[in-house]
Amino acid sequence: MIHWRSGTVREITGSRPGALRLRVEVEGSDTPALALTGLVGSPQVGDTVLLNISALRRRLGTGGHALVVGNPSQLPADPPDSPGHIVKARYTPLQEMVLALEEQESPHHEAMRDHPDIAAGDLHGMPVVVAELHSSLPAVLAGIRSIAPGARVAYVMTDSAALPFALSDSAAQLVAAGWLATTITAGQAFGGEHEAITVHSALLAARHVLGCDLAVVAQGPGNAGSSTTWGWSGLSTGDALNAVHVLRGHGVAVPRVSGSDPRPRHHGLSHHTATVLSRTLLGAADVVVPDGDVEPWPRVRDEVAAAVASAAGFPRLVTLPAVGLTEALSSSPVPLVSMGRAAAEDMTPFLTAALAGRHAASLLT
Template identity: 50%
Template structure:
């Protein structure tokens, strides 16, 4: 299940808040990229011996194709200090304690103890992590200065630190904060469930709009129910039961090589059409042409359960280009850049554009 190796740190490639990317030499297997989370294992330095999990390298994973630093055995970090009784990544070798916004020792416990309402705040739900930047681009172009908080559940990456997008969006002022919910960790606030994560985003972090999508590295099996994006339907239910205004962002592609994801992905049709029991607004992009007609036709299957909202996409291509340049965020989904799968990014941006009208 785990491929264990020892390596030697050659150099620091780059770093961003919460993560350090390294070059490591692994035995007689040459040099490879590795990733360390200093808050878990300490900060590696050139010359350090590191214990590595090389499973992702062996599998040739795209998003997470790193050797992961498990420990720096000759230089262990100090014990953590301060409060925090939530254990995340529970009963794994790297289980960690964090201070939950909703636990008794938290300064926010009194606010969240009886909290039961998002007070009508819009909650944009998407399948993939790559939808976060274009959603923000569409929203902030239509309503600059909107305070947006991202809630990251545990369907993809567990550490929020893995996402360079989060770090750069925060640095650029496009994203106010992140809440990590469930087994996910590393956000500005931690929460036990998606429900308390949403409440913390609204009541503690003062979100005007909440975006909820899994972290990088979603999982799919090509089966009807075996994909981590099922959680998008569950998030619609959570937002609705907490008196939020759920907005569904469709997963749409014109460039995916897999037929089940061309047009409106089966992930969206299943999550919104079968898992989501509460009513949401579904943003349907007006893409034009034959492909746009296909998307509208496939989205129509969701009309019995949800309110379908046609959204013009004029000007959004340039908006996305400008956001990518201004924020320093690489727009990419499944290895495809903006102009290689424009429909995907326009659709996510359309959900942001529509949400601006709800404020």
């Protein structure tokens, strides 16, 4: 169920492409709100807006704001006529029609249909880094840039967490900083520079249509978990790694690790990564861990080795030095924060993500 509220916009507190941050007066109190402008237009001070406050009311971690559902006092103008008939966020009240790379009206349709490598489903060994958490993205890119600063990198955002690309401040900043050559929203996710119907098509387009050297696959903000074996949104990383294997790419998994998470199931190697490696991965992938002898690295290596030993697929433990990665991470154009903890509090998740990126970039030579 949705908790609806009506409020008056008192201030526009921030803006970037695709999003406005607002201060909305609701029942006499200030409420932070986000308007995704591609869906609801651009509310102005004084407008009366309809809000969904459910996540804010439950104090969920992602966003910390209400979402603008509509602006009845000033309806957005109709968009210009344009091609595209693929509907995303399908059959929800805010479904959006987009032009997907694959569809008949797309300028890339013929390539997506007839290019021999796309038809064969062959990435020719393109490195693809797959991460569970959206917060890994800037760290992976920092690792890539530490040895291949000129590489063209695509970010493929899956639909297992947030659907709107515009929800991510960090992705928008990484695009603005030139750290990403292109972005592709796959499945029900929408709002990237390009749209794709599947992760498979997104990766093939990144390689053969958009000319990228590497890709990073991760869900958007809003990872969902339940402390159960199978009930968490990042389980889709196994599906993404399997897609890379089927398409003859070179999968590189970012293990989810933490040196400070108070939850035992996520301290050291997260049970999430252990489940993906041992039970959902059916193909091959490299799992990169620092070779240091300071905890939690020895423990993490042992836990990854145990998951690899019981795997149905063919994961490979790769241990590498993390020398220079702290400096590489310091160049990130966005703050490094994961599960509410900054890099200064716990560097381990960012070092592992950056090392995966560096390893993927090394495969280009």
